[in-house]
Amino acid sequence: MKITGFTAWLVEADPGPKFIWRNGLPGSHGDIPRGSKPRKAVIRMETDSGLTGAIEIGRGDAVVDMVRRRYSGFIGENPLMTERMWHLMWEIDRVEEVHMRSLGLLDQLCWDVKSQAAKMPIYQMLGGNDPKVPAYASTVTWPTLGEYERYIKMSRDLGFKAFKLHAWGDVKRDIDLSTKLREWVGPDADLMFDGSAGWDYVDSLEVGLALQDLGFLWYEEPMREFYLGSYTKLCEKLTIPVLAAETSDGVHWNMASLDRKPGVGHDAGIHFLQGWLYRIDENCPYGRQFWHAGAGAWHGARKCPIVCRHRQ
């Protein structure tokens, strides 16, 4: 099989709900200029077999730019050779420092075609295990304690038994919120805390000690993931598992470095951040899952206003 071309559409997207993150981080609409809409990219990879791979993804302008400048180099390659395709892209990353949203696109397009050629869903091609996975309710950042209480209890009443906080990034308030969360949902609920890289080592340790006293299941990304030495020190001081490598550049090699730190687990996969199709965390019951923007993606996106179309 050979890749014969790519078509990329830049389309206007629904901005989605407006929400905030911790202190200092831009909120969900922070990248939408006044009076405009966000743009996403829809990419279709064509092959001489008639099979096509498709994906849609946000930050569309940058994605279309990558397709325009680099994807012609993949025409003629065999999309079923997914390892080779990934490494071709990885070599481009050496000169481009590709945005992580773009790094895994080709991989996902190829696996989409490979899955169709094999007439087998990707989860079976990767092995397949439990048909059910537990799910947790994850918060955005709410301005007040009262709003956290309202939405946590709403999630609990819907049947969730596990909850993850994205809090304010304020040590004292966040510990207080975590304490309240334990009171709201009882001793048996699985609780997680995501720091969104807001702290240094000292603050991370203070919050981590509080979380492990409250019986939290994991402590996610308290610091930027460049602070490998600080992650090592933190894990030596804590017994609660620390999750990292959600945003680390270098994907599985970098994750492997983090995994070698005692106590550091890696984050469950986010297909647009982790640079390849699948991430499976064998240590985490909530991590045995993967995302796949599948073959139907671009059909839905065709309803969106088209800003531009690029073909090669």
Ligand SMILES: [Mg+2]
């Ligand atoms: Mg996270």
